[in-house]
Amino acid sequence: MDLFRRSCCIFRPLACRRWPDLTFYRFSGHNKWSKIKQRKESADIRRSKVIAKLVREIRAAVREGGADVNHNLQLASLVSRAQEMDIPKATIQTAIGNAAGGRGEGEKMMVEARGQTGYALLIETVTDNKQRTRYEIQRILVKNGGTVREQGSSLYSFAPKGVITINGNDIGQNTEPFEVGIEVGAEDVSVEVTEKENIVQFLCEANQLKKMKENIESTGLQTKSVALVYVPQNTVDLSSTETEKAVKLIDALDDHNDVVNIFDNIAKGNNS
Template identity: 35%
Template structure:
């Protein structure tokens, strides 16, 4: 995945309507509530919470919202017990799709996910059917037309990054998942702000959709999944996602 293509996808998400942005805030809030209950409300101690705060800020979640979510979770104001369930399947023409969810009703979520795949030309598979086509990687994006590539490269190497790719004003930094938090913290301390920073499922091979019908179905599948409150993340190996 090139940084440029990925940055186009992020910009498109950031340009969604207010209602769609509210859904993103809700999803991040749900995930944040879970990690606060698991590891406490102090991001200096709870590394997962620190990662989520960075993710929330990259998605333009206001600081007041972040503070309110943390205080509510710490005070056990949210009584829902969410569990993490990952679904795997194929979109149109065999595009591999991984769907990560947090749900308080696994029957509802499973039914909805299956419906989306069936409706838009795909099929839901069994655990492991597509995950072998992906590797977990820490992915950090830094965006800026005036990036000093040599300095960014030196800083990333010093921070412990595996690889850095520059493409049209975007630096895409790859890390081992175990090193992601240390690398992102080190770059933050150097003054960098991130367009995106999280551990992702990065495809090892990609599938291109060239027929318009398949492209439309794939976009509708991704949109339906994104609109579901239980869905936290969607990973796929679509080669030309920024074009559909």
């Protein structure tokens, strides 16, 4: 069985720097390994965990950038994702209101780490106790051959980027996604086509995210999600055995209640 059997992804480089191993980004519990993991828990339990993490992210976003979705792009993106998951509006508004009123705990913390074979990990968390969360993540890493690293030791392997997702079906039949990318100022474009969906993602510099969102919407296209991600500047090749161990580690980290996003620099598609 091919461990990396994935949906059809097409990458169109624009007239700009090509980021190595540009991947297709999913958020809030849907890390890039989700299609190859065999979950023991039910879909309902998994959904509950994802919702809980998303609500914590919303609270943290309010504390960092305020409760106005018109001026807090990260909050607007999280609210959009919550709506896509059919999370009740009252639940979303309660999370925003509690955070704006100083109720409820949790703030973001990035843990930098290395896997057993040297690949880099950025583990984004929302926690009410940084010391506890860092200790628990360290235990997961050590158990799976990884280590927590000093601040900056793994971050240098990534570049902060903005990524905007749209419905590919909204693009006219006579227009290519990469043409839209050039028009809106994207650095790169990725397309995922499956039996169920046609999704296009545009990549840009992190500080250009708001501007590119405005450019996309000025063309009449609607954004599905807007997010900040970390794109690897270099990647690490793993064997099939090493990949299985890496998946086990990332799976264990993803199961931690405080972990909301995981970024790695593992090369994809060459581990049969």
